[in-house]
Amino acid sequence: MGLEVVQTPKTVEAKIATLVMEPDLRTQIINAQRQDDIMEKFRAKVRSGEEKSFKVEAYNALTFEGRICVPNNDELRNKILSEAHDTPYTAHPGSTKMYQDMKKKFWRNCMKRSVTMFVERCLACQQVKVLHQQPYGKLQPLEIPEWKWDHI
Numbered sequence: 015m016g017l018e019v020v021q022t023p024k025t026v027e028a029k030i031a032t033l034v035m036e037p038d039l040r041t042q043i044i045n046a047q048r049q050d051d052i053m054e055k056f057r058a059k060v061r062s063g064e065e066k067s068f069k070v071e072a073y074n075a076l077t078f079e080g081r082i083c084v085p086n087n088d089e090l091r092n093k094i095l096s097e098a099h100d101t102p103y104t105a106h107p108g109s110t111k112m113y114q115d116m117k118k119k120f121w122r123n124c125m126k127r128s129v130t131m132f133v134e135r136c137l138a139c140q141q142v143k144v145l146h147q148q149p150y151g152k153l154q155p156l157e158i159p160e161w162k163w164d165h166i
Protein backbone atom coordinates (compact mmCIF):
# COMPACT_ATOMS: atom_id res chain seq x y z
CA MET A 15 0.00 0.00 0.00
CA GLY A 16 1.28 3.42 -0.92
CA LEU A 17 1.30 6.43 1.30
CA GLU A 18 -1.98 8.23 1.27
CA VAL A 19 -1.96 11.97 1.79
CA VAL A 20 -5.19 13.17 3.27
CA GLN A 21 -5.82 16.88 3.28
CA THR A 22 -7.34 17.41 6.69
CA PRO A 23 -8.44 20.82 7.90
CA LYS A 24 -5.40 20.77 10.17
CA THR A 25 -2.88 20.72 7.29
CA VAL A 26 -4.75 23.55 5.61
CA GLU A 27 -4.52 25.60 8.79
CA ALA A 28 -0.81 24.90 9.03
CA LYS A 29 -0.29 26.16 5.48
CA ILE A 30 -2.12 29.40 6.18
CA ALA A 31 -0.08 29.86 9.34
CA THR A 32 3.21 29.56 7.40
CA LEU A 33 2.08 32.18 4.92
CA VAL A 34 1.21 34.61 7.67
CA MET A 35 4.42 33.98 9.56
CA GLU A 36 6.62 34.63 6.54
CA PRO A 37 9.53 36.81 7.68
CA ASP A 38 9.78 40.31 6.30
CA LEU A 39 11.73 41.02 3.17
CA ARG A 40 14.93 42.12 4.89
CA THR A 41 15.03 38.95 6.96
CA GLN A 42 14.42 36.90 3.81
CA ILE A 43 17.29 38.65 2.07
CA ILE A 44 19.63 38.01 5.00
CA ASN A 45 18.61 34.34 5.09
CA ALA A 46 19.24 34.04 1.36
CA GLN A 47 22.62 35.77 1.75
CA ARG A 48 23.68 32.95 4.06
CA GLN A 49 23.00 30.44 1.28
CA ASP A 50 25.00 32.35 -1.30
CA ASP A 51 28.65 31.33 -1.60
CA ILE A 52 29.84 34.67 -2.94
CA MET A 53 28.10 36.58 -0.16
CA GLU A 54 29.57 34.23 2.42
CA LYS A 55 33.03 34.93 1.02
CA PHE A 56 32.46 38.68 1.31
CA ARG A 57 31.21 38.17 4.84
CA ALA A 58 34.39 36.30 5.78
CA LYS A 59 36.53 39.03 4.23
CA VAL A 60 34.64 41.71 6.16
CA ARG A 61 35.31 39.82 9.38
CA SER A 62 39.01 39.43 8.65
CA GLY A 63 39.24 43.12 7.81
CA GLU A 64 40.28 42.36 4.22
CA GLU A 65 37.15 43.89 2.72
CA LYS A 66 36.31 47.50 3.60
CA SER A 67 33.55 48.38 1.11
CA PHE A 68 31.19 45.77 2.51
CA LYS A 69 29.91 45.69 6.07
CA VAL A 70 28.11 43.21 8.27
CA GLU A 71 25.41 45.14 10.09
CA ALA A 72 22.68 44.36 12.61
CA TYR A 73 21.00 40.96 12.24
CA ASN A 74 24.00 39.80 10.21
CA ALA A 75 23.00 41.80 7.16
CA LEU A 76 25.73 42.08 4.55
CA THR A 77 25.64 45.58 3.08
CA PHE A 78 27.54 47.61 0.52
CA GLU A 79 27.66 51.36 1.21
CA GLY A 80 24.63 51.01 3.44
CA ARG A 81 22.62 49.09 0.87
CA ILE A 82 21.63 45.51 1.52
CA CYS A 83 23.24 42.99 -0.84
CA VAL A 84 20.69 40.96 -2.74
CA PRO A 85 21.94 37.44 -3.49
CA ASN A 86 21.51 35.68 -6.80
CA ASN A 87 18.08 34.23 -6.11
CA ASP A 88 15.42 34.75 -8.77
CA GLU A 89 12.44 34.21 -6.50
CA LEU A 90 13.70 36.70 -3.97
CA ARG A 91 14.71 39.21 -6.62
CA ASN A 92 11.23 39.06 -8.12
CA LYS A 93 9.70 39.56 -4.71
CA ILE A 94 11.83 42.66 -4.16
CA LEU A 95 10.84 44.03 -7.57
CA SER A 96 7.15 43.40 -6.82
CA GLU A 97 7.43 45.19 -3.49
CA ALA A 98 9.08 48.15 -5.16
CA HIS A 99 6.52 48.32 -7.92
CA ASP A 100 3.15 46.83 -7.23
CA THR A 101 1.90 47.75 -3.76
CA PRO A 102 -0.62 50.39 -2.63
CA TYR A 103 2.37 52.45 -1.41
CA THR A 104 4.44 52.34 -4.57
CA ALA A 105 1.62 52.37 -7.17
CA HIS A 106 3.52 51.33 -10.32
CA PRO A 107 6.41 53.76 -10.69
CA GLY A 108 8.16 53.99 -14.04
CA SER A 109 11.44 52.15 -14.40
CA THR A 110 13.65 55.22 -13.85
CA LYS A 111 11.97 56.21 -10.59
CA MET A 112 11.76 52.63 -9.45
CA TYR A 113 15.47 52.11 -10.07
CA GLN A 114 16.37 55.34 -8.25
CA ASP A 115 14.31 54.25 -5.24
CA MET A 116 15.67 50.73 -5.24
CA LYS A 117 19.32 51.61 -5.52
CA LYS A 118 19.10 53.56 -2.27
CA LYS A 119 18.21 50.39 -0.42
CA PHE A 120 19.46 47.44 -2.44
CA TRP A 121 22.74 46.45 -3.96
CA ARG A 122 22.92 43.81 -6.70
CA ASN A 123 24.28 43.40 -10.19
CA CYS A 124 22.21 44.20 -13.31
CA MET A 125 19.57 45.90 -11.21
CA LYS A 126 18.75 48.61 -13.73
CA ARG A 127 18.13 46.11 -16.50
CA SER A 128 15.95 43.86 -14.38
CA VAL A 129 13.90 46.85 -13.20
CA THR A 130 13.31 47.90 -16.82
CA MET A 131 12.31 44.36 -17.77
CA PHE A 132 10.01 44.06 -14.78
CA VAL A 133 8.14 47.28 -15.61
CA GLU A 134 7.88 46.31 -19.28
CA ARG A 135 6.28 43.01 -18.28
CA CYS A 136 3.84 44.53 -15.78
CA LEU A 137 0.34 44.02 -17.18
CA ALA A 138 -1.15 46.97 -15.31
CA CYS A 139 1.54 49.30 -16.69
CA GLN A 140 1.04 47.97 -20.21
CA GLN A 141 -2.69 48.66 -20.01
CA VAL A 142 -2.12 52.22 -18.84
CA LYS A 143 0.27 52.73 -21.73
CA VAL A 144 -2.27 51.45 -24.25
CA LEU A 145 -4.95 53.77 -22.83
CA HIS A 146 -2.66 56.77 -23.23
CA GLN A 147 -1.85 55.81 -26.78
CA GLN A 148 -5.47 55.45 -27.87
CA PRO A 149 -6.60 58.20 -30.21
CA TYR A 150 -9.56 60.25 -29.00
CA GLY A 151 -10.52 61.66 -32.37
CA LYS A 152 -10.37 65.42 -32.81
CA LEU A 153 -10.21 66.11 -29.10
CA GLN A 154 -6.55 65.26 -28.99
CA PRO A 155 -4.55 66.76 -31.82
CA LEU A 156 -1.31 65.13 -32.76
CA GLU A 157 1.40 66.58 -30.62
CA ILE A 158 4.73 67.35 -32.14
CA PRO A 159 7.48 67.76 -29.58
CA GLU A 160 8.79 71.31 -29.68
CA TRP A 161 12.41 70.32 -29.84
CA LYS A 162 11.86 68.82 -33.28
CA TRP A 163 11.38 72.30 -34.73
CA ASP A 164 14.84 73.27 -33.59
CA HIS A 165 16.32 71.06 -36.28
CA ILE A 166 14.28 72.38 -39.19
Ligand SMILES: [Zn+2]
Pocket residue numbers: 099100106107133136137138139140
Ligand atom coordinates in the same frame (compact mmCIF):
# COMPACT_ATOMS: atom_id res chain seq x y z
ZN1 LIG B 1 3.15 48.30 -13.15
